[in-house]
Amino acid sequence: MSRLPDHAVENQRLWDEMADEWVTSGERQWAGPETWGEWGIPETELGLLPDDLTGVDAIELGCGTAYVSAWLSRRGARVTGIDLSERQLRTAARLAAEHDVDLTLIHGSAEQVPLADDSFDLAISEYGAVLWCDPEAWLPEAARLLRPGGRLVFLTAHPLRVVASPLDGSKLVRRLVRPYFEVRRQDWTQVEIEPGGIDFNLPIAGWFQRLSSLGFTIEALHELQAPLGDPEEVRAFMPRGWARDYPSELAVVARLG
Numbered sequence: 450m451s452r453l454p455d456h457a458v459e460n461q462r463l464w465d466e467m468a469d470e471w472v473t474s475g476e477r478q479w480a481g482p483e484t485w486g487e488w489g490i491p492e493t494e495l496g497l498l499p500d501d502l503t504g505v506d507a508i509e510l511g512c513g514t515a516y517v518s519a520w521l522s523r524r525g526a527r528v529t530g531i532d533l534s535e536r537q538l539r540t541a542a543r544l545a546a547e548h549d550v551d552l553t554l555i556h557g558s559a560e561q562v563p564l565a566d567d568s569f570d571l572a573i574s575e576y577g578a579v580l581w582c583d584p585e586a587w588l589p590e591a592a593r594l595l596r597p598g599g600r601l602v603f604l605t606a607h608p609l610r611v612v613a614s615p616l617d618g619s620k621l622v623r624r625l626v627r628p629y630f631e632v633r634r635q636d637w638t639q640v641e642i643e644p645g646g647i648d649f650n651l652p653i654a655g656w657f658q659r660l661s662s663l664g665f666t667i668e669a670l671h672e673l674q675a676p677l678g679d680p681e682e683v684r685a686f687m688p689r690g691w692a693r694d695y696p697s698e699l700a701v702v703a704r705l706g
């Protein structure tokens with residue numbers, strides 16, 4: 450792997466350290482129904498994936514425990530997963546073997562993928578590269594890796610969630626506490642409450658502009674609402690009540706060319 454930028458060094462350390470905490474959810478996601486994001490929205494509702502991916506070459510950028518890769522493989526795709534954390538990849542490899550799913554797993558950064566141009570028909574990221582990589586680096590990589598007509602699918606935090614995140618790292622508030630136009634990079638390493646890594650986002654128009662400048666056409670954009678439930682329940686620093694009233698997650702399907 451060539452030299453990593455500072456945010457990737459920090460995020461790699463964090464994810465190797467946290468990998469054990471993600472084993473149980475990875476096992477559940479590998480075994481259970483296909484659900485997206487923090488609120489577990491069923492793929493049958495969201496419809497981000499075609500039913501049949503026979504013969505499709507797919508890559509998951511920041512695959513983690515690789516359950517999304519498993520969904521693609523079960524639809525017939527030949528799937529490669531890349532992740533910066535060796536310990537996350539170890540879980541992914543074990544679960545792939547246990548579930549008899551054939552995946553190619555690569556240890557590396559989604560900002561510098563060691564694979565040829567025009568290698569894939571589908572690139573996907575659920576809270577992987579889309580959250581942990583700089584969009585100025587991983588989006589051009591996704592465009593480079595995709596063949597003309599290929600699709601990019603991602604699901605990540607909605608930028609509104611960033612602007613409602615208090616500076617001390619506590620749970621979301623119903624006020625705007627950060628500038629919307631500066632959501633590109635968040636450093637959570639020094640916050641008081643549960644310090645984290647360095648992550649990235651864009652304003653909604655920023656996603657449109659960056660994707661179209663790379664030759665993508667946005668086919669679908671979903672602002673996700675949490676399903677009904679206890680409004681006080683908190684997932685990933687988000688009260689469900691907040692995520693009922695405001696979009697907490699964003700999902701995009703874009704076609705190259």
Ligand SMILES: C[S@@+](CC[C@H](N)C(=O)[O-])C[C@H]1O[C@@H](n2cnc3c(N)ncnc32)[C@H](O)[C@@H]1O
Nearest residue numbers: 464511512513514532533534537558559576581
């Ligand atoms: C929340 S997981 C997302 C994957 C999957 N959906 C899951 O929940 O297991 C985030 C993953 O992004 C990976 N990651 C962070 N920075 C990365 C980078 N520069 N390149 C590739 N993967 C990266 C982390 O190692 C981690 O496994």
